[in-house]
Amino acid sequence: MDKKNIGKIKKQMKLANEGLPEKERVLFSDARPTSVTPLNKYLEKFLNWAQSQSLWFISFGTGCGSTELRPLMTSRFDIFKYGIAGKPTPRQSGVFIIGGYASMKTIKRIVRSYEQMQGPKFVIALGSCTINGGMYYDSYNTINRIDYYIPVDVYIAGCMPRPEAIIAGFNRLKEKIKAGECDGMNKYAENFDWYKKNQKKVIKDWNMPDFNW
Ligand code: SF4
Numbered sequence: 001m002d003k004k005n006i007g008k009i010k011k012q013m014k015l016a017n018e019g020l021p022e023k024e025r026v027l028f029s030d031a032r033p034t035s036v037t038p039l040n041k042y043l044e045k046f047l048n049w050a051q052s053q054s055l056w057f058i059s060f061g062t063g064c065g066s067t068e069l070r071p072l073m074t075s076r077f078d079i080f081k082y083g084i085a086g087k088p089t090p091r092q093s094g095v096f097i098i099g100g101y102a103s104m105k106t107i108k109r110i111v112r113s114y115e116q117m118q119g120p121k122f123v124i125a126l127g128s129c130t131i132n133g134g135m136y137y138d139s140y141n142t143i144n145r146i147d148y149y150i151p152v153d154v155y156i157a158g159c160m161p162r163p164e165a166i167i168a169g170f171n172r173l174k175e176k177i178k179a180g181e182c183d184g185m186n187k188y189a190e191n192f193d194w195y196k197k198n199q200k201k202v203i204k205d206w207n208m209p210d211f212n213w
Contacts, residue, residue, distance in 0.1 A: 016196075016210030028209045035186035036119065044180065051094070051120055052177040055170065058093035059086040060113060063100020064160055065126045071163045084170055090116040095173070096150075100160065101129035101142045107149055108203045114150045115212035119185050122153045122177070124169055127160050134159055148198045151184030 017030050038044035061069065072079040073086065087093045090113040102110055114123070125146050128134035133144035146152060153176060156169040176182045188195060200206050 020209055024209075029211055029213050032211065033189035033192055033213075035189040038180070048178050048180055052174040053083045055084045055095050055122075055173070056087045056093050057084065057095035057097050057124075058090050058113060058117070059088060060090075060096075060109075061099050062102050062106050062110060063098075063127065063129060065097070065099030065130075068126075068160050068163055068166060069097065069099060072166060077163050077167065079167070079170075082167070082170065090114070091118060093117055094120060095122050095124060097124045097126050097166075098130045098146050098150075098152075100127045101134065101136050101139075102146055102149075103142050104202055104204070107143055107199070108208070110146075111149060111199055111203070112208060112212050120177075120182070121185055122173060122182050123150055123184055124154045124156060124173060125152045126156050126166065126169070128157055129159070131155050131157060143202055149195060149202075151187045151195075153182045153184045 017025055017028055020028070059069075061067075069086070071077055072084075079085070084095075090096075094117065096110075096114055096117060098110065114121070123146075125131055129136055129142070130146040130152075133139075133142070136142045137144055143149065154169050154173045156165055158165055161169070173182070196210060
């Protein structure tokens, strides 16, 4: 192949992480996310059931909603008995609860945390502010719809939903996982450019890799 063609292909394969300094580039993958197709109907059914019984969520309170997550871990609601537990890092978590309004600064951390979670991963949008902006709908500093930036699997409306509503939301998530209907991760991979465009529109100081994994 001549040099002209090699140059053309390299140009087509331009990766979004190319702008990073060399020593930082090696810390991240240069591959785009890809959607996952089930290997076998019966195996997939078993895996979905197993995943639905062990939901570890990242303990990252983005807004007022995080105050309602704490009671879940106390003896009154005891969420551990449902196979649900909070974890300290995105790498260990399979569920991301966006607990309330996301400010322009927080959305950057949300995107990085979501992308660093390993699949299969699911998102719960908790509270009206994450769904339509809620009482901050016309704020200069918060985003209105979290699902423009990361995919959402379950919405729990209210301001702020009580712990019982959060448990109901988790039950809905379990049902959807078991039925194989939680395809947020695939949606993110298939519409990656659309999500990136939306994220970059609101995150003005974009100084992170496009592929955060
Ligand atoms: S929905 Fe209500 S409680 Fe939740 S972040 Fe918005 S204002 Fe706060």
